[in-house]
Amino acid sequence: MTNQSPRASRFVGAGERIRVSFEFFPPKNEEMEKTLWGAIARLAPLAPAFVSVTYGAGGSTRERTHTTVKRILAETDLVPAAHLTCVAATRADIDAVVRNYVTAGVRHIVALRGDPIGGVGERYAPHPGGYRNAADLVGGIKRLADVEVSVSAYPEKHPDSPNVEADIDMLKAKVDAGAARAITQFFFDNELYFRYVERVRARGIDIPIVPGILPVQNFAQTKAFAERCGASVPAWLAERFAGLAEDPATRKLIAAAVAAEQVLDLVDRGVTDFHFYTMNRADLVYAVCHLLGLRPKAQIAAPATPRAEKVAERSG
Numbered sequence: 001m002t003n004q005s006p007r008a009s010r011f012v013g014a015g016e017r018i019r020v021s022f023e024f025f026p027p028k029n030e031e032m033e034k035t036l037w038g039a040i041a042r043l044a045p046l047a048p049a050f051v052s053v054t055y056g057a058g059g060s061t062r063e064r065t066h067t068t069v070k071r072i073l074a075e076t077d078l079v080p081a082a083h084l085t086c087v088a089a090t091r092a093d094i095d096a097v098v099r100n101y102v103t104a105g106v107r108h109i110v111a112l113r114g115d116p117i118g119g120v121g122e123r124y125a126p127h128p129g130g131y132r133n134a135a136d137l138v139g140g141i142k143r144l145a146d147v148e149v150s151v152s153a154y155p156e157k158h159p160d161s162p163n164v165e166a167d168i169d170m171l172k173a174k175v176d177a178g179a180a181r182a183i184t185q186f187f188f189d190n191e192l193y194f195r196y197v198e199r200v201r202a203r204g205i206d207i208p209i210v211p212g213i214l215p216v217q218n219f220a221q222t223k224a225f226a227e228r229c230g231a232s233v234p235a236w237l238a239e240r241f242a243g244l245a246e247d248p249a250t251r252k253l254i255a256a257a258v259a260a261e262q263v264l265d266l267v268d269r270g271v272t273d274f275h276f277y278t279m280n281r282a283d284l285v286y287a288v289c290h291l292l293g294l295r296p297k298a299q300i301a302a303p304a305t306p307r308a309e310k311v312a313e314r315s316g
Contacts, residue, residue, distance in 0.1 A: 001261045003012050018267070018292045020046065021081075021183075021210070021275045022285065025054040026064035035280055036068070044076055045296035046289050048275075052110050052150075055083035073105045081150060082106050084141070085114025086131035091140065094131060095204065102134035108148040111137045111179070113260035130134045135173035142178035151175075153182035153209055159230035164196075168203055175205055182207060183231055186214035188237050188258075190265055211266060214277040215259040215284035220245070252284070267292065 007086060022043055027033035031235055040051070051072065055065045058069050065082060072080040081102050086094060101109065113134040116310060131137040138149050151174045152158075161167040169184060187193055197209050216222045219241035243252040276285045276294075 010236055017272055019049045020289055020292070020296060021048050021050045021052065021272045021273075023052045023054065023212075023217070023275065023277050024068070024280055024290050026056075026061045026068045027188065027280070028064070032280070034159055038106075039074065039278060039280050039282040040072070040078070042286055043278070043289075044078055046286070047131070047297045048078065049083045050079040050108055052083060052275075055085055057116075062097065066097075066104070069101070069106060070104050076224040079108060079110035080106060081110050081148075083112060084112045085112045085139070086127070086133070086137045087114035088130075090127060090129040091131060092129075095140065095144055096138070102145045102147065106147070108150065110142055110150045110152075110183070111141055111174075112152055113137070129234045133170070133173075135177045136168060138174050138177035138179050148181075149179050150181040150183055151179040153184045153196070153200070154189050154230070155184055155192040156231055159228075164199065168200060171200065172203055172205055175207055180207060181210060183210045184212045185231055186226075186277055187211045187231060188234055188262065189232070190262060190269070192232075193266070194269070209271045209272055210275045211271060212275045212277060212287075213259060213263060213290065214279075216255045217279050217281055217284065219251070256284050256287050259284060263288055263292060 003210045024036055027036045035091065043051075053065050053068050053072070055061055069080045083102075084094065084097060100108070111134055131140055134151055138278060139150060141147065141149055151171070153171055154161070157164045157167040158170075161170070174182075184193065184196070193209075214222065216237075219238070223233050223238070224229075229255050237258065240254055241251060244254065261277050266274070275287070278285050
């Protein structure tokens with residue numbers, strides 16, 4: 001006799017086939033840096049396939065992104081994927097960034113068009129001397145370096161696309177240019193993801209379409225973010241967080257339950273790869289990964305240990 005549910009037993013050992021990746025953003029100050037590296041230290045032992053580091057509009061975080069990526073390379077065993085956009089920059093500027101990444105040891109780039117400097121809502125205009133769009137950027141990267149390139153995908157279409165078909169046209173162009181993987185914008189209704197994948201496959205696109213998962217750290221912020229990104233927020237999700245604005249402890253429990261429900265349903269339906277938008281916070285992502293069967297691997301170096309050793313060496 002066992003107390004284990006049929007669904008729970010299905011995920012025993014599931015970590016052997018589940019692959020995850022984590023997204024972080026470069027810190028703006030010392031406090032945010034501490035938060036980021038605490039999250040990396042917490043998640044690194046789960047041995048993600050890679051960790052990506054975002055790149056601000058118009059290259060606004062270029063130096064911080066580069067510094068973060070270099071530290072990941074120097075102080076951890078993680079594989080960093082550096083984001084790169086083509087907003088407000090010449091081809092020469094972007095090519096220099098690619099070369100700098102490669103020189104630093106980066107072998108994976110997430111190529112994105114990027115948002116206009118004025119933010120979502122402003123009309124996008126390619127730089128006169130720059131890459132026209134993400135597909136053009138992918139081609140430029142692949143001409144410069146033998147690196148893996150991931151791109152974005154939009155189950156509810158990109159806000160600037162006239163329709164889903166035009167969006168899939170752009171994804172096809174990115175794949176034709178050399179993209180090896182697409183990571184989706186976050187979504188909360190899994191049917192949106194599966195309908196999108198079906199349409200993508202019907203167009204002959206066979207690269208992995210990795211679902212982007214956003215654990216809801218703060219519902220109000222998530223809702224505002226979703227509106228800017230063109231992602232829908234179901235009424236049932238709003239209902240689950242209703243009345244919890246001043247109750248962070250309960251909100252955190254609900255957030256974990258919602259994220260776990262979403263990813264376990266995806267696994268039930270054959271999905272094995274997940275990309276988590278961590279927002280530089282580890283707890284919710286770690287909990288969901290635990291439910292997926294992932295367990296810490298002692299041999300995976302987290303940043304705190306080697307950094308402490310280097311400090312000790314300098315002090316000795």
